[in-house]
Amino acid sequence: MIARSASWKNALATAIRDPAELLALLELPKSLLDAAQQASKDFPLRVPRGFVARMRKGDIHDPLLRQVLPLREELATVAGYGHDPVGDLTAQAGDGLLHKYHGRVLLSATGACAIHCRYCFRRHFPYDAQRPARDQWQGVVDYLRAHQEVDELILSGGDPLMLDTPQLQGLSKRLAEGGQLKRLRLHSRLPIVLPERVDPPLLQWLATQPWPVVLVVHCNHPQELDQDTARALGQLHDAGVTLLNQSVLLAGVNDDSATLTKLSHRLFEQQVLPYYLHLLDKVAGAAHYDLPEQCAQAIHEQLRRQLPGYLLPRLVRELPGDAAKRPVG
DSSP, X not given: OOOTTOOHHHHHHTOXXXXXXXXXXXXXXGGGXXXXXXXXXXXXXXXXXXXXXXXXXXXXXXXXXXXXXXXXXXXXXXXXXXXXXXXXXXXXXXXTXXXXXXXXXXXXXXXXXXXXXXTOTTTTOOGGGOOTTTTTTHHHHHHHHHOTTOOEEEEEESOGGGSOHHHHHHHHHHHHHHOOOOEEEEEESHHHHOGGGOOHHHHHHHHTXXXXXXXXXXXXSGGGOOHHHHHHHXXXXXXXXXXXXXXXXXXXXXOSHHHHHHHHHHHHHTTOXXXXXXXXXXXXXXXXXXXXXXXXXHHHHHHHHHSOGGGXXXXXXXXXXXXXXXXXX
């Protein structure tokens, strides 16, 4: 169990970045190393040690390991899989801002993440060219003032909780100046993979926002949830945050109804409601995670029969140019 006084920055600084170290810790064959090193050249390995501790040693099929271990399959060029699978580049509205949907704007507040998920749809995104904080968020404020129809800001990334809490405080203070926002939404994997991030300063910031706060976490498998995530998520809930989860349907990770049923139940036990089950975004390097749409629909139909409606995530796909997520089935 993680000590409450543990520093999230210390945990982040000790994240595993060397494929050789990861394989050694998990007692996995050295024959995996060459491919892991090759595949991590363009998209480096990064995984917190606490997340690694939830993996089974000696199991190359462990569902958590499969999400983070670079594989030779990433090096293959597959038709239909590209660098901008959901049309982010065409939806850019300024530094870090993406405006795709009516009434809401997404701010890619940082390009940093605590974990590099190999299926990430933004693994090729040009974060270096996006620096929304360089003018103390003035560009974001100006854009919102020019678009009064926007009443929800979505903080994404990267992962917005990679920002220091004082940086988040500075951002929210600037956002409050306009008075037009009705909701603040954050999308973050940190409460799952680095629960130390949920510390008293962050909770205080969340509890004192002038808007309702929605936090969408990202959890794909029930094995990701333990006593540390339960503590972090419980504290977020007690701070008044609405907690939702989105998952990605991944071959070899969670592509069966029994796993996803257990995930929904475990999430609810930890104060989180299932929200979306995404079909894989067709990003280059991740084709080996994809499933045929017909297979995804069959799995979702089995979930429909096994779960109450409030625990059933919506099966969706995101396509460039669409006005919203597209329901599947």
